[in-house]
Amino acid sequence: MKTLSTLAFSCLALSVSFAADAPAGLTEGKAEFKSMGPITFALDGTLFIADTKSAAIVAVATNDAKASGSAKPVKVEEFDKKVASLLGTAPDQIKINDVAVNPVSHQVYVAVSRGKGPDAVPVLLRSDAEGKLSEVALDKVKHSRAQLPDAPVDGVVGEGRRQSNPRMESITDIAFLEDRVLVAGLSNEEFSSTLRAIPYPFKTVEGGTSVEIYHGAHGKFETKSPVRTFVPFMVGKEPELLAAYTCTPLVRFPINALKPGAKIKGRTIAELGNQNRPLDMIVYKKDGKDFLLLANSSRGVMKISTDGIEAAGVIEEPVRGGGTKGQSYETIKEWTGVEQLDKLDEAHALVLRKGEGSAVTLESLPLP
């Protein structure tokens, strides 16, 4: 879902070759998955799929590299019903985990679970502009796999009667940037946040970087804080990550500091209101300026200015009385119910939105 946001890096990216026919380091065979989502693309159309249940990131050559300059408008109503129909089940038996646009072909990829129990089957679908769905076959594809490190060390030793370890780390977001995949994870036990930068082509996985933040509160308290969604963004000449934490502040930190074992404190650049969960974000350019678009659970879609972000200080005082602070933003009123967000092309976003009742629509909207 983050692919096109990396276009903000095109100045960097251009120095890297994207002309290769097949991405390096991929081998042909069956790409195995226990789960799928989040997903994201590299600029050359390589798809990265996070498999939380296998604790792995899989790079897949989609063979969908027919370039099209601009995308066709998309509007697929009852998208969830269409997906359920294709998979031969009821709409309440599927879960759409993520949606991403191939930046080369502008085709829409959808990571779906069929079933809702532990045996749910992951399925990758592709949708054209008219909403015609097909399954992306993964039996014989060029792919490459990065296994994430195991859970933190156990205190309990031994074999034989060893207790099963129910710890898992959910992958909450991924993004591709130049030569690495950035992966945010959240443990189902300790309240820790790891943000890993995995060099691509995959070789070995580094230990991951734990990110810590103190929230704009007199610069007083420092706590671990899981990343919900993030996007790479150029601040001046420095590649940074703009990240929304589970407890709502929007923060930034330099990507170059993401080194194994490092500790990074995010700088709070905006407080976006309470009783709200950040869901997904992209960056885009309009009239020569960069904007951040953030979908939220209860505060709609926010268009956030990045003006002056380079010089903006950390928010040191708590924001009281239900207000907000930091980078200025406007709420895009018309964009109701947006749950998934990606860039379709330079002028359009692709959204998955829930309307009245439970109707789910996949559609393109002009970037605000």
Add this chain to the structure above:
Amino acid sequence: MRRIAFAAIALTVSGAALAAPEIRWLPDHSAVEVTGIDAALLKGTEATPDKWAALFSVRTDGADEKQPAMLGTWSATGTMLRFTPRFPLTPGLRYRATWQAADGKPVTATHDVPKVNAAPSTVVERIYPGGETVPENLLKFYLHFSASMSGGDIYKHIHLREESGREVELPFLEIDEELWDREMKRLTLFIDPGRIKREVKPLVDIGPALVAGRRFTLTIDAAWQDASGLPLKQKGVKTFAVTPPDRTSPDPKTWSITAPRAGGREPLRVAFPEPMEHALALRLIGVAEVSGKTDLNDAGTQWSFVPDKPWRAGAHRLVIQPDLEDLAGNSIGKPFEVDIAGTEKEKPAAKPVNLEFEVKTGK
């Protein structure tokens, strides 16, 4: 009687003569076949799934013709065409197979897949913390179910209510990923960290989810379905009182160890002055060089360890990983919130803590 019998024979004969296509589902629901079709229609091995689906398709009964047909594969033998769905059919649903005959009149047949016909039996087995009190800055609950559950839209089934019955609004960190274990028998439910962290906007604006001095009830609706699609046998309920926030790290030096005797597999017992986090206490405390099974009482204050092999006499080491937390997320290595404005300085990376104990011989 005679007339009816004659009629049946007549129909059979005329049916054979016209070779009307017939649709038949395999009893195990794994495939559907249409027989008696004009083999000429099947010619063209280059047929794509789209072409096959235009001839013979399966949809769930609720889906109209505009909805895509079910994914699957087709195989033709003589005058028979078989469709094998890509995924197993869903219990409780009706499916409709349609053969588009040459004369333009479709032949359809519906097929019901029986529902799982069993009485609800899954229950909420345990809710941790298991004690009667929790600190105001409690970080999480664990819900343990007796069987695998179904995910998706789960938070609507979980309610936190004050004693008055008033529901606490959005007390939990609701994330789409839903923090399950692999079997989907244990759900981790974090309290919204924004309502725990001091000076953070949600806490400043609307206060903590749990308030010291009050009682709360956590309720799990019986309507929540398990993995087989059945509701829970009964709702899950846990009532507890809230104590003031706990902002200090657990200190293993305050723990008391009751060492076992050598030669047997008597448990090693460790008592904590405050409850420890359930899953982490089971996973992050162990005995160096000894394999065995750990346990924690419901209150979270008594940890025990039964070795796989009898204890040998001599010095042993209890090893506590620094990520071990109390109920408020304060770990051995670091409190949940570090006051960086004050005198606290960056501490070196936390290391495991060792506590020695002696296993003696004799009674």
